[in-house]
Amino acid sequence: MKSLIQTLVETPSPSGYEKQIREVVRTEVLPLADEVRVDNLGNLIARKGQRGTGGHKIMLAAHIDEIGIIATHIDENGFVRFLPIGGVRPRTCPGGRVRFLNGTLGVIGTERLKDAGKTPSFEQMFIDLGVESRNDCPVKVGDMAVFERPFVDLGQRLVSKAMDDRIGVAVLIETMRQISHSPHEINFVFSVQEEVGIRGATAAAYGLDPDIGMAVDVTLVGDTPNGVKMEVGLGKGPAIKVRDGGMLSDPRIVDWMVQAAEGADIPYQLEVLEHGSTDARAIQLTRAGVPAGCLSIPCRYVHAPSEMVDYDDVQNAITLLVELLSGPVDLG
Numbered sequence: 001m002k003s004l005i006q007t008l009v010e011t012p013s014p015s016g017y018e019k020q021i022r023e024v025v026r027t028e029v030l031p032l033a034d035e036v037r038v039d040n041l042g043n044l045i046a047r048k049g050q051r052g053t054g055g056h057k058i059m060l061a062a063h064i065d066e067i068g069i070i071a072t073h074i075d076e077n078g079f080v081r082f083l084p085i086g087g088v089r090p091r092t093c094p095g096g097r098v099r100f101l102n103g104t105l106g107v108i109g110t111e112r113l114k115d116a117g118k119t120p121s122f123e124q125m126f127i128d129l130g131v132e133s134r135n136d137c138p139v140k141v142g143d144m145a146v147f148e149r150p151f152v153d154l155g156q157r158l159v160s161k162a163m164d165d166r167i168g169v170a171v172l173i174e175t176m177r178q179i180s181h182s183p184h185e186i187n188f189v190f191s192v193q194e195e196v197g198i199r200g201a202t203a204a205a206y207g208l209d210p211d212i213g214m215a216v217d218v219t220l221v222g223d224t225p226n227g228v229k230m231e232v233g234l235g236k237g238p239a240i241k242v243r244d245g246g247m248l249s250d251p252r253i254v255d256w257m258v259q260a261a262e263g264a265d266i267p268y269q270l271e272v273l274e275h276g277s278t279d280a281r282a283i284q285l286t287r288a289g290v291p292a293g294c295l296s297i298p299c300r301y302v303h304a305p306s307e308m309v310d311y312d313d314v315q316n317a318i319t320l321l322v323e324l325l326s327g328p329v330d331l332g
């Protein structure tokens with residue numbers, strides 16, 4: 001599975017430009033699904049199974065887009081100014097590298113700062129493509145790039161610039177592979193434009209009109225030196241979301257997930273996240289409302305170019321999802 005993860009995280013696809021990653025995912029899910037389609041926004045929807053006795057129409061979502069940058073201006077010497085796409089923090093940028101969708105590589109430089117100890121703003125940064133003038137510049141205004149960092153396998157821990165949320169994508173694909181029987185119609189949604197405001201899942205949830213919804217995405221951890229005050233840590237199991245900045249998970253969904261984890265002896269953690277949200281928020285609030293929850297993969301350094309997850313957490317997330325989806329659900 002590590003090679004699937006590597007392929008997913010190294011395929012460049014920032015928000016709104018998910019074509020490359022969508023093709024990778026399509027190739028993986030075609031032999032596993034009963035039906036695969038792409039909606040008007042670019043969400044890839046793979047359906048598996050039909051509703052039987054005690055069955056529901058379930059929507060699972062993992063977003064295929066990643067954070068990146070967009071070129072806003074090119075000066076006469078060929079230096080490119082840019083804006084962030086999604087929640088990029090300026091302090092993670094200087095000295096980094098980016099890859100435009102046409103393959104062009106560049107490095108991020110900064111202007112001379114009055115206070116060298118301060119983080120430069122985006123206006124004080126530029127991308128140097130190694131060219132001498134605007135005429136030689138292979139990038140034009142509006143072109144998009146992602147951060148360029150190779151996948152790193154540390155053994156137990158895996159590192160990439162796009163664990164958010166390609167690790168969720170990998171979990172959904174493996175779940176689809178492992179699930180052999182289910183009373184449910186399961187719609188695996190590989191959603192677009194999550195990082196710019198949960199836009200893809202909003203349209204997909206409306207279109208599907210599911211009975212139950214769940215996102216699989218990364219969450220922050222509190223287990224690094226002087227980090228955020230948070231109970232979730234790496235290697236202690238996938239996290240069952242109770243609350244984040246945009247959603248209170250449906251308590252019935254939380255109970256369902258906790259019972260399944262305890263019944264099958266799968267380690268899990270309960271997640272209370274201060275800021276940020278996931279596709280689950282869009283599912284919960286679509287139409288007249290949907291019972292929704294979220295299974296989170298604990299992740300260090302989210303939205304930095306080296307996001308770290310634990311391989312056991314990934315495996316346990318798949319085991320828990322297969323367990324959840326293999327039997328009937330009674331939300332009472």
Ligand code: CO
Pocket residue numbers: 164195303
């Ligand atoms: Co994110």
Ligand code: ZN
Pocket residue numbers: 063164165194217218
């Ligand atoms: Zn995410």
